Amino acid sequence: MSVHRPDIKKITTHQLQEMKNRGEKISMLTAYDYSMARLLDAAGIDVLLVGDSASNVMAGNETTLPITLDHMIYHATSVVKAVDRALVIVDIPFGSYQGNSSEALRSAIRIMKESGAHGVKMEGGSEIKESITRILSAGVPVMGHLGLTPQSIYKFGTYTVRAREEEEAAKLIHDAKLLEECGCFGLVLEKIPSGLAKRVASEVNIPVIGIGAGPHVDGQVLVVHDMLGITQEFKPRFLRRYADLHKTITEAVSHYIEDVKSHDFPKDTESYK
Numbered sequence: 256m257s258v259h260r261p262d263i264k265k266i267t268t269h270q271l272q273e274m275k276n277r278g279e280k281i282s283m284l285t286a287y288d289y290s291m292a293r294l295l296d297a298a299g300i301d302v303l304l305v306g307d308s309a310s311n312v313m314a315g316n317e318t319t320l321p322i323t324l325d326h327m328i329y330h331a332t333s334v335v336k337a338v339d340r341a342l343v344i345v346d347i348p349f350g351s352y353q354g355n356s357s358e359a360l361r362s363a364i365r366i367m368k369e370s371g372a373h374g375v376k377m378e379g380g381s382e383i384k385e386s387i388t389r390i391l392s393a394g395v396p397v398m399g400h401l402g403l404t405p406q407s408i409y410k411f412g413t414y415t416v417r418a419r420e421e422e423e424a425a426k427l428i429h430d431a432k433l434l435e436e437c438g439c440f441g442l443v444l445e446k447i448p449s450g451l452a453k454r455v456a457s458e459v460n461i462p463v464i465g466i467g468a469g470p471h472v473d474g475q476v477l478v479v480h481d482m483l484g485i486t487q488e489f490k491p492r493f494l495r496r497y498a499d500l501h502k503t504i505t506e507a508v509s510h511y512i513e514d515v516k517s518h519d520f521p522k523d524t525e526s527y528k
Contacts, residue, residue: 266301266342268374268396268440274301274473275462281474283464284482287313287330291479292337300341302464304376304476305331307346307406312480319405320349324362331370344398345372349406352377352386359386363395376443378404380430384437391438399434401427402468403446416467418447428455435459443476444468446493467493 263270274281283302286292287309295303309330310322324347331345345366352359363375374396377383387397402417418424427447434442441462444452449469456463456472465472477494480486484499514520 263340265340268342271301271342271441271462275460281462281464283474283476284479285309285476286334286337286479289333289337292334292341295479296338296341301474302476303334303338303341303343305334305343305345305370305372306478307348308478310348312478312486319346322348324348324351324365328366328369331366331372335371342374343372344374344376344396345370346376352390353379353383356385356389359383360389360393363390363397364393367395374398374440376400378406380426381433384433387434387437387439397437397439398441398443399431399439400443400445401430401434401447402444405445416446416448418451424448424451427451428458431455431459431463435461444472446491467491 271281281301282299283304284295284300285306285308286295286303287305292303305327307319307322307327309326310316310319313330314322314326316322327345327348331343335343347359347362347366351362359377366372366375375390376398377387377390378400380399380401387399390397418427424447427444428451431442431444439461441464442455442459443464443466444455445465446467449471452463452465452468453471462473464474464476466476478486478489481489481494482497484496484501485504487501511520
């Protein structure tokens, strides 16, 4: 049973800020297609992230790097069509904003104009300050992303917990405050120590959403295919599976195959005269 507030007809960045201010946790999941997004929105999810994780779960790539801006716009357009209530945020993919603020602005504008999304998300801190500032100057809402940043996987070489060392933790805190000062409406913290995430959430005024960042942040996000048990290989500590759709779907398809092979489907009642 959904516990979202029925009085909120449409989630906006302003609503997210109010949720943080009153201590109400923010729920966020990924979505990449119309049918799934419609289910999640009807259930009362606050934010849908059209994540570049589509590269993994939808396209079968090992990393998020191969997905293109055109791919992201396609997925985002499908999600936006399905949504009545949720805020839809779209990842700007690797290579579409790093090192070139003009390209970053063009990428963000394409996402907003062609998909109808409500904002974009970008990985990094001080390194991409110019790109963030330029996008914000065009009126596009930006959500930051610090900690484990999958688009930089080949730089770090591992998916292990980030910012355990004092120097990296200090930079993360600095970058979080910088993103707030730039005008980002929110921030995702991925796979960092719980205590550090708690400190960040208390020291910045914008909503902080965690994934593998412990319970002391303003909300949580998971990849929907992981939390529904569609994917089976990915088993990090922070993942809680709320269903086992891998088993359910496999059994249903096996049953269908059996019925077709045995001439049980379709029956006369399932045929036209």
